[in-house]
Amino acid sequence: MQRTYINELVPEKESKIMGWVEKFRDSKYMIFLVVRDISGKIQVTIEKEKMPEIVEALKGTIANSVVSVTGKSVISEYVKMGGVEFIPTKVEVTSHAEALPIMDNANIDNRLDYRWIDLRSERNILIFKIQSCFTNALREFLLNNKFIEIHTPKLIGTASESGSDVFEVKYFDKKAYLAQSPQFYKQMAMAAGFERIFESGPVFRAEQSYTNRHATEFSGFDIEFSYIESFEDVISLEEDLLIYALTKVKQEYGEIIEQVFGTQVIIPTKPFPRMKLADVYSEIVKYGYKPTDEDKLDLSTEAEKLVYKLAKDKFNHEFMFITDYPKDKRAFYHMRKNGVPQGYDLIWRGVEITTGAQREHRYEILKQQAEEKGLGEDVKFYLEFFKYGCPPHGGFGLGLDRIIMLMLNIQSIKEAEFIFRGPNRINP
Numbered sequence: 001m002q003r004t005y006i007n008e009l010v011p012e013k014e015s016k017i018m019g020w021v022e023k024f025r026d027s028k029y030m031i032f033l034v035v036r037d038i039s040g041k042i043q044v045t046i047e048k049e050k051m052p053e054i055v056e057a058l059k060g061t062i063a064n065s066v067v068s069v070t071g072k073s074v075i076s077e078y079v080k081m082g083g084v085e086f087i088p089t090k091v092e093v094t095s096h097a098e099a100l101p102i103m104d105n106a107n108i109d110n111r112l113d114y115r116w117i118d119l120r121s122e123r124n125i126l127i128f129k130i131q132s133c134f135t136n137a138l139r140e141f142l143l144n145n146k147f148i149e150i151h152t153p154k155l156i157g158t159a160s161e162s163g164s165d166v167f168e169v170k171y172f173d174k175k176a177y178l179a180q181s182p183q184f185y186k187q188m189a190m191a192a193g194f195e196r197i198f199e200s201g202p203v204f205r206a207e208q209s210y211t212n213r214h215a216t217e218f219s220g221f222d223i224e225f226s227y228i229e230s231f232e233d234v235i236s237l238e239e240d241l242l243i244y245a246l247t248k249v250k251q252e253y254g255e256i257i258e259q260v261f262g263t264q265v266i267i268p269t270k271p272f273p274r275m276k277l278a279d280v281y282s283e284i285v286k287y288g289y290k291p292t293d294e295d296k297l298d299l300s301t302e303a304e305k306l307v308y309k310l311a312k313d314k315f316n317h318e319f320m321f322i323t324d325y326p327k328d329k330r331a332f333y334h335m336r337k338n339g340v341p342q343g344y345d346l347i348w349r350g351v352e353i354t355t356g357a358q359r360e361h362r363y364e365i366l367k368q369q370a371e372e373k374g375l376g377e378d379v380k381f382y383l384e385f386f387k388y389g390c391p392p393h394g395g396f397g398l399g400l401d402r403i404i405m406l407m408l409n410i411q412s413i414k415e416a417e418f419i420f421r422g423p424n425r426i427n428p
């Protein structure tokens with residue numbers, strides 16, 4: 001008999017369910033199991049005297065074992081769980097569990113050692129259903145807007161943007177690196193005439209950061225498109241994209257997100273507020289923050305947090321685009337106008353979720369900007385992309401794990417990633 005999902009059971013119809021034993025209670029005359037699959041859970045009720053074979057089959061079974069149960073669901077007003085119970089004719093234990101090595105309330109690092117068990121909880125599986133809904137919506141929006149999905153290599157011959165935070169790997173008798181961004185290849189797609197592309201893939205950063213929002217491997221969602229007039233076109237696309245995807249998540253999961261994570265999915269309004277970096281600093285000092293002159297050249301962690309407060313106080317918005325960073329702090333490939341990089345960071349709920357820019361597509365200027373930053377051989381192959389005609393273009397990169405963490409008000413990126421990778425964590 002084919003397996004039926006628990007939430008699709010039809011009362012009184014002979015069916016087979018398969019799932020985890022969430023609870024196992026063995027009393028004098030009765031055995032009660034709560035069986036859970038990805039769709040829901042149901043109580044399985046066994047009268048011991050009537051079902052000696054089932055009692056035998058369940059001998060030694062404890063919670064977290066996996067069972068296959070044939071029988072039928074019946075409406076029963078006495079059952080607390082949804083007024084339905086499952087009366088079995090046959091039970092098979094397809095996998096016996098040992099006692100779990102971690103408790104629900106163990107700290108996150110212990111839980112990560114046994115991530116597959118940690119992920120079994122309804123809350124944790126929900127995080128990934130929501131993430132899947134969100135990425136699917138990003139894809140849907142982009143495919144509907146003439147974007148092509150591409151897959152760029154993650155093994156690369158030279159460091160992608162700057163040599164500092166790349167992982168080196170042995171590549172036969174040579175050195176290779178793990179891509180810290182698809183940046184160069186998404187721009188290559190522009191030089192190849194793809195016009196509009198996106199990629200969802202792993203991003204590797206050899207950063208020794210121990211914060212709640214840094215990982216050494218994370219999921220990036222990168223976008224690049226041609227024939228823009230300025231980075232305002234890039235910002236505008238990002239606004240539309242985020243509004244679309246957050247609306248989808250809210251429609252499908254808004255209520256349960258409020259129940260389980262205690263937070264609301266707020267659909268932002270367009271345009272999102274934007275401010276120049278220097279103006280941000282003039283405002284946030286009013287909150288009592290005392291940045292050094294060096295701090296003011298970039299957004300410090302403290303400043304990012306205050307940007308959230310500022311966005312709410314000044315604009316009643318959760319997002320803020322920050323523009324006009326000094327050129328020393330931005331990548332060499334950002335186009336500059338009057339010396340000002342034509343790019344931005346997007347801050348949501350106090351954390352940077354995106355960097356974006358119009359790119360410099362003019363070979364000579366790009367070459368000079370690379371040289372200024374001391375980048376030579378490493379970017380030689382990349383500069384070639386701009387020699388044989390390349391449309392004006394721009395794009396941005398979203399940190400998916402950070403977005404999910406912020407959306408669900410989760411404390412650490414460790415929980416938002418399926419498997420977290422950090423300086424001290426490479427297993428399981």
Ligand code: AMO
Pocket residue numbers: 180181182183205207213214215216218220222223352353354355356357395396397398399400401402
């Ligand atoms: P950037 O380096 O800002 O830009 O990365 C883009 C976004 O990726 C996320 N992110 C991280 N998430 C988790 N752990 C990390 N260590 C980490 N580092 C970055 C952030 C960030 O905003 N090539 C450019 C993008 C572009 O211009 O298109 C880039 O990589 O959310």
